[in-house]
Amino acid sequence: MTTETRRPHAQEAQILELIGKGWNNAAIAERLYCGKQAVREVRRAHGLPQAPRSSWRKPHPKEREIHQLLEEGHTDAEIHRRTGAQPVTIAARRHARKIPPALVPRPAARPHPREAEILTALQAGGSNNAIARELGVDKVAVARIRRDNCIPNTFERKRAEAPSLEERWRQNVREVDGGHMEWTGHRATNSSGTPVLRFLGSWYSPAAIAFKMRTGRDPQGQVRAECDVHHCVAPACVEDEPGRQGIRLTLRRLQGLPDPPTGTCPDGHDLAVDGRLDARLHPYCEGCKRDTSRAKKQARTTS
Structure with a gap:
């Protein structure tokens, strides 16, 4: 119903005045002794919005x-x-009022009855668990005293005192004839006997470390020795996948052989991505090799 066809309410002027002051429908109806529906009709007829919800809240005495x-x-x-x-x-x-929550100050912790003994043991280099077992206290209290006195924990101290990754690499290599290097440290437990290095809880490839020492960058793909010495870790002998393929392509061109094919292989793999040269400089598709390996593995699993 529009304002031209509806019949004005007898108290419409008073209703509009109270609406302008921000009163809600219930308060206006209670003040003027009229129905809330009549107030709603006046709002709707004049296109006035409803009163905010805050108008329903009565002010607190304080x-x-x-x-x-x-x-x-x-x-x-x-x-x-x-x-x-x-x-x-x-x-x-x-x-x-969009006031953020107040920050409650944290009460200061009471001194531990054996704080002096714990602090002495921490300064001597003991770990939280060892001090807790020795003194019969909670390790959480030991950790708090360590944190309050800015004493580094055992792992952080050992990490700071530990040699670098390159130093650990040098401790486990031995130079052999021809400038090659033999790995004297740990090796993989499988039949390959691949050299591995344990450093601060993680395993590393000595060949990848040697590659980064020579080039100053992280390798791409697998790093292997390109010399005749099996598992050689000399920085001058190791190459990552792009370097290895570049060397083999150069040797292929020096022998007068054409460049490897481009485009896609018969199985649809992009040779710009999966094209490789093996040690005999023959081109092959890494994607096909990968799919064949997966199919054999799946066949062994299902059989």
């Missing part, structure tokens, strides 16, 4: 004091203790 304490940064619990207002009421005022 509203001004609550707002002042909120501005001063007190917590809800402290305001409740001072004014007696419910925490829900205080939280609503805090949200309406």
Whole structure:
């Protein structure tokens, strides 16, 4: 119904005046003794929005004091203790004024009865678990005393004192004839006997370390020796996949052989990505080799 066809309410002027002051429908109906539906019709006819939800909330007897304490940064619990207002009421005022929650200061921890003994053991280099077992205290308390006195834990101290990755590599190599290097450290437990290096809880490839020492960058793909010495880890002998393919392509061209084919292989693999040259300089597709290996593995698993 539009404003031209509806019949104006007898108290429409008074209703509009109270709507302009922000009163809600229930409050206007109670004040003028008219129905809430009549107030809704006046709002709708004049295109006026509904009153905000805050108009339904009655002011707290200590509203001004609550707002002042909120501005001063007190917590809800402290305001409740001072004014007696419910925490829900205080939280609503805090949200309406967009005041962030107050930061509650953390009480200082009481000194541990055996703090002096724990501190002495920590300064001597003991670990949290060992000190807790020896003194019969909680390891959480030991960790707190370590943190409060800025004493590094055992792992951090060992990490700082440990040699670098390159130093560990040098400790496990031995030079042989021809400038090659033999690995004297750990090897893989499988039949390959591939050299491996354990450093700070992780396993590394000595060949990859040697490659980075020579080039200053991380390798791409598998790093292997391109010399005749099996598992040689000399920096001058190891290459990653792009370097290995570049060397083999150069040797192929020196022998007067044509460049490897381009495009796609019969199985649809892109040779620009999967094209390879083996040690005999014959081209092959790494994608086909990978698919064949997966098919054999799946056949062994299902059989």
